[in-house]
Amino acid sequence: MSLSEQQVKEIAYLARLSIDDGEVEQTTAELNNILGLMADLAKIDTQGVSPMAHPLNMSQRLREDEVSETDQFEAFQAIAPQIGQSHFLVPTVIE
Amino acid sequence: MMHKLTVAELSKGLKNKEFSSVELTEHFLARINHSDLNAFITVTDDLALNQARAADEKIANGSAGILTGIPYAHKDIFCTIGVKTSAGSKILDPFISPYDATVSHKLNSADMIMLGKANMDELAMGSSNEKSYYGPVKNPWNKNKVPGGSSGGSAAAVAGRLSPFATGTDTGGSIRQPASLCGITGIKPTYGRVSRYGMIAYASSLDQAGPLTQTAEDAALIMNVMAGFDDKDSTSVDRTVPDYTKNLGNSIEGLKIGLPKEFFSQGLDSGVAETVMAAVKEFEAMGASVQEISLPNSAYAIPTYYIVAPCECSSNLSRLDGVRYGYRCEDPKDLEDLYLRSRSEGFGPEVKRRIMIGTYALSAGYYDAYYLKAQKVRHLISEDFKKAFQDVDVIMGPVSPTTAFDLGAFKDSVSMYLADIYTLSLNLAGLPGMSIPAGFSNNMPVGLQLIGNYWSEELLLNAAHQFQGQTDWHAQMPEGV
Numbered sequence: 001m002s003l004s005e006q007q008v009k010e011i012a013y014l015a016r017l018s019i020d021d022g023e024v025e026q027t028t029a030e031l032n033n034i035l036g037l038m039a040d041l042a043k044i045d046t047q048g049v050s051p052m053a054h055p056l057n058m059s060q061r062l063r064e065d066e067v068s069e070t071d072q073f074e075a076f077q078a079i080a081p082q083i084g085q086s087h088f089l090v091p092t093v094i095e
Numbered sequence: 096m097m098h099k100l101t102v103a104e105l106s107k108g109l110k111n112k113e114f115s116s117v118e119l120t121e122h123f124l125a126r127i128n129h130s131d132l133n134a135f136i137t138v139t140d141d142l143a144l145n146q147a148r149a150a151d152e153k154i155a156n157g158s159a160g161i162l163t164g165i166p167y168a169h170k171d172i173f174c175t176i177g178v179k180t181s182a183g184s185k186i187l188d189p190f191i192s193p194y195d196a197t198v199s200h201k202l203n204s205a206d207m208i209m210l211g212k213a214n215m216d217e218l219a220m221g222s223s224n225e226k227s228y229y230g231p232v233k234n235p236w237n238k239n240k241v242p243g244g245s246s247g248g249s250a251a252a253v254a255g256r257l258s259p260f261a262t263g264t265d266t267g268g269s270i271r272q273p274a275s276l277c278g279i280t281g282i283k284p285t286y287g288r289v290s291r292y293g294m295i296a297y298a299s300s301l302d303q304a305g306p307l308t309q310t311a312e313d314a315a316l317i318m319n320v321m322a323g324f325d326d327k328d329s330t331s332v333d334r335t336v337p338d339y340t341k342n343l344g345n346s347i348e349g350l351k352i353g354l355p356k357e358f359f360s361q362g363l364d365s366g367v368a369e370t371v372m373a374a375v376k377e378f379e380a381m382g383a384s385v386q387e388i389s390l391p392n393s394a395y396a397i398p399t400y401y402i403v404a405p406c407e408c409s410s411n412l413s414r415l416d417g418v419r420y421g422y423r424c425e426d427p428k429d430l431e432d433l434y435l436r437s438r439s440e441g442f443g444p445e446v447k448r449r450i451m452i453g454t455y456a457l458s459a460g461y462y463d464a465y466y467l468k469a470q471k472v473r474h475l476i477s478e479d480f481k482k483a484f485q486d487v488d489v490i491m492g493p494v495s496p497t498t499a500f501d502l503g504a505f506k507d508s509v510s511m512y513l514a515d516i517y518t519l520s521l522n523l524a525g526l527p528g529m530s531i532p533a534g535f536s537n538n539m540p541v542g543l544q545l546i547g548n549y550w551s552e553e554l555l556l557n558a559a560h561q562f563q564g565q566t567d568w569h570a571q572m573p574e575g576v
Binding site for chain 1 (some may be wrong): 098118168189190191192193194214283286287290300301328329330332392395398399401402409414417418419420421423427428429430431432433435436437438443447448450451452454455460464465467468469470471473474475507508509512523524525526549551
């Protein structure tokens with residue numbers, strides 16, 4: 001499988017990365033070069049093999065639903081790019 | 096000469112009042128500030144000296160622990176309260192963490208001295224440390240060569256004796272490969288052994304932290320602090336931590352070593368192969384037995400890793416969007432522009448490539464062919480190891496197919512990915528591994544890789560320590576140090 005320039009633009013957008021028209025050709029070539037590595041995988045028979053989601057085959061640990069975090073409101077606001085009235089500010093979404 | 100001492104020796108020196116922690120810290124800070132290796136992103140002079148003064152007080156009043164007052168370099172991937180944690184990326188250049196990683200907390204609690212934050216490939220993606228937003232790190236053995244990556248700053252700092260030890264993280268070889276290329280000792284523990292809390296995630300099912308040191312003994316001392324269950328990391332394993340120094344002196348007579356034939360086939364530099372085999376012979380001379388084994392699916396580790404890791408990173412890095420912390424573009428015209436430009440301006444080219452590969456491999460219609468297939472092959476790779484460990488105690492081989500390469504030698508991603516061939520499979524399986532200095536080829540260090548079964552860090556450290564008792568490769572230093 002190899003990617004078209006149009007597909008690369010779509011993938012970039014899905015990942016919320018902008019890609020200049022001048023970069024599309026090179027990026028497509030680079031990504032296709034990487035995907036070329038993956039072609040070998042098709043050679044392996046994985047019929048009946050279960051996917052490995054976790055190295056230790058552990059299940060998710062559960063805990064009591066108790067408050068364990070302290071309030072760090074000010075510390076988190078202090079490192080934000082833009083705040084106002086206790087919110088993280090972004091450009092207007094709804095007029 | 097203090098900088099040439101190991102952590103174990105420094106610990107004795109501090110205890111015997113041969114020098115103070117402040118003297119030690121000033122000595123290393125001066126070395127860092129005169130160094131041209133670019134091993135550090137941030138040097139924390141004031142913080143280090145404050146920590147050293149507190150450590151000296153504890154030493155004076157008799158409440159010091161074994162590692163009180165020992166300085167270290169902290170990979171810039173671990174969150175540190177009040178100190179920039181950039182992970183080598185422009186997108187986190189403004190990020191000052193409001194909390195400490197568990198590893199940072201543990202080292203602080205052991206009264207250790209953070210000299211600064213070590214340089215690294217951007218967001219731990221790279222094998223040469225050339226992908227850092229803060230510029231490449233130089234290999235102390237030859238400044239035209241790379242130190243390896245992604246923990247390149249950590250490895251260069253220890254090899255250049257700018258720090259007695261350093262922390263690192265290893266997702267596909269990022270502790271072992273730079274340790275090998277810089278001629279030092281590094282251990283990647285079993286997945287789940289060291290807490291990932293506050294360690295900026297690259298690929299969460301593969302990432303694991305460990306120390307880079309001069310010796311296996313030092314690695315054992317640091318592992319005693321770093322390892323252990325953490326409630327804050329849902330993948331941390333609740334399992335007793337042994338005293339890793341306790342069995343270092345055990346004989347390795349009868350140790351069964353397996354050499355995977357796939358690790359010695361084409362692509363391996365002949366000088367590296369000879370050096371590795373000479374080290375294996377040394378183990379034989381100490382009473383170990385050696386047999387050939389097979390890891391038939393190991394060649395597939397590259398495509399498998401380069402699907403699994405990008406998939407996880409594309410998901411993990413979606414949080415870096417310019418809204419709550421980190422870099423934000425100038426004057427975004429709307430929310431979408433904010434996301435697109437903050438991320439495009441903030442991430443470097445290699446990170447973007449991996450995000451895009453992961454986004455593609457997880458997208459509808461391609462998931463089965465890429466991600467699901469890779470997770471199945473991952474299972475096969477892990478089964479290969481399981482079978483091998485029925486017959487042998489430790490697997491040995493090269494860490495990297497070559498010694499350190501020239502800065503700028505690799506023009507494209509794929510050729511650099513191929514150099515990760517011997518390290519990736521352990522991470523996919525979750526197994527522990529080490530690199531220890533095994534000799535030199537063309538005047539550059541060569542590492543020997545030791546791979547153990549799950550939770551066998553003690554045995555790996557024991558075998559490495561015994562080897563270091565018979566050889567002095569680990570004590571070699573670059574010229575001028």
